[in-house]
């Protein structure tokens with residue numbers, strides 16, 4: 109009898125483990141991976157191709173305005189457009205706080221008040237009793253609560269928790285050549301992706317593994333920014349991501365017999381387009397630079413100015429101006445951008461044509477001839493969309509679905525994790541067809557599925573009954 113009991117308990121635990129694994133979601137973001145190059149077969153990506161054959165592919169998914177890293181990564185985890193989650197750019201001005209947010213390497217990146225408009229999926233999961241893990245996910249350090257497992261920023265010459273935010277403006281002088289211009293505190297982007305995956309695998313093997321894992325890889329974005337997207341270097345960087353991130357993760361999960369048991373989703377946050385020294389718009393040609401602050405420049409222009417100067421600046425930027433850009437007052441920004449109804453949206457928004465950038469002055473820019481990759485233009489203009497590949501027990505096999513919106517990914521992941529979504533801009537209806545659960549089932553197979561799904565309950569009930577009997581016998 110005791111042997112039978114032990115067997116049943118073990119069997120029910122095994123089923124419980126399988127159920128737990130089946131609810132695991134690993135979201136991998138490969139920054140700046142061009143969906144166009146995958147579609148065109150420009151780079152060799154055998155591992156992503158394998159995921160497409162064995163799982164679900166969308167040629168692209170529609171990223172949010174602006175096609176920048178911080179806004180899109182926050183959208184992945186909240187299902188909200190940037191005007192609702194509040195990370196409206198990589199760098200922005202908050203007129204109520206009277207402070208500037210700067211991504212990644214700046215102390216403001218770790219300041220909770222910039223993140224308080226939304227709750228990311230990992231935090232909701234933890235509040236409902238689950239565990240999460242994040243590896244370098246943009247913005248993860250902005251919440252007072254921390255993921256169950258995470259890798260801390262390793263390069264921190266400044267202790268951000270001891271700095272008065274009002275002092276930060278005096279601590280932003282360029283002290284380094286290149287990117288970033290200075291460092292308050294940041295993660296170690298040079299850590300190889302295989303090392304990151306090894307740590308995630310350790311977390312997954314722990315007694316209480318995470319149900320949600322977010323992994324961020326900064327390539328091929330950083331290579332694209334440095335050298336342009338038509339270079340061998342960018343192609344090599346794409347192929348390295350496929351090999352060292354996608355391939356290595358598949359290999360590592362296989363080693364644990366987990367590859368077919370957990371749900372893995374691969375995305376990028378935007379595409380990239382080349383811009384060059386010959387495609388720059390200089391604000392000094394139209395307006396007095398003393399009147400404005402260009403808080404974010406380049407592929408987007410956030411112009412802040414005193415209220416009584418706004419009309420004059422707008423007129424000067426638009427009258428007889430044939431420059432390749434569109435200039436909006438905040439009230440005229442297209443609703444379809446979902447980038448309008450937030451106090452952090454600037455009173456004047458310069459939207460350069462795709463491939464062009466906006467700068468303050470000729471003196472402020474890099475000299476000489478150059479071509480580099482960039483992103484940020486509204487994705488509906490620039491097609492700066494994301495890739496999407498998914499594989500796992502919940503997903504259909506060999507299915508290509510129509511492009512959908514990035515915001516739809518959040519309700520999909522909540523469904524996989526079995527948690528209640530927070531109010532969001534996405535819709536499960538748009539994406540549920542990629543799940544086995546919603547596939548049209550042939551009758552015979554459907555019966556088998558139903559039987560299997562009852563096995564855990566039956567075993568647990570049996571073993572509990574026996575346990576109660578044994579207690580009463582003791």
Ligand SMILES: [Zn+2]
Pocket residue numbers: 139140176177178329377378
């Ligand atoms: Zn990015």
